[in-house]
Amino acid sequence: RGTDRVIVHATDQQLQLLLDSEMIFVDGTFSTASNGFDPVFLMHAQLFGQGMRVAFNIDMRFKQEATLFGKQFQPTHVASDFESAIMSAVRRVFPAAKHSNCLFHFTQCIHRKIMSLGLGADYAQVATIHQQCKELMGLSLMPICEVEQQFKRIREISSSSLDDLFEYF
Incomplete structure (x- = not known):
């Protein structure tokens, strides 16, 4: 697929947890990444009332790739920081999800x-x-x-x- 690859650092179990979670937490290091380093994007799933880090360097295109696991990635609630790029992406990728900030x-x-x-x-x-x-x-x-x-x-x-x-x- 060339440059259209989705690179996710997570175990299959972590991805299943993420895909099954109705509430996800997202964060990125966009403004703090040092020169020469790409920003890191993280997703956390809710497990036992706690946020658990489940995926690193995940691309928002992961939503389409969820079908490989036989799942629909449709969280009902997304929590993030106030990074405008993340807020915009959440609205675009998960328009039906309630979005709140930390x-x-x-x-x-x-x-x-x-x-x-x-x-x-x-x-x-x-x-x-x-x-x-x-x-x-x-x-x-x-x-x-x-x-x-x-x-x-x-x-x-x-x-x-x-x-x-x-x-x-």
Whole structure:
């Protein structure tokens, strides 16, 4: 098949677990791969309520290749980080699946933005700014119907030095 090959590093048992899983977790090293190295793409399946790494360097074309195992690869729920390439691929490849993002990666994303805006010192040293940033991070834990109202509340009481962070949202 030339360059159209799908390279997957996994055992048959791991692939069966992945194909049978309704909930999968995906992650990649797209922005952290060193020069000269390709990014690694990982898939985790849910087993006994835990995410278990089952495949490495998997290509999204794997969905079509699942037929070799006599399976349809149709997870009902996909969780990922906030990498735009992954989010776009999930929507395209699994349009019927519910897609959610990881709390760890959400807070990490906000923290990186705080640092890139030059707010790191204030975040570390000014208790009110630290608290307001943590409240922003906590929005993802609230019922959806309350998020907008709480976002506005936090913005109203926040320091003007956080304006660029609020614009990021």
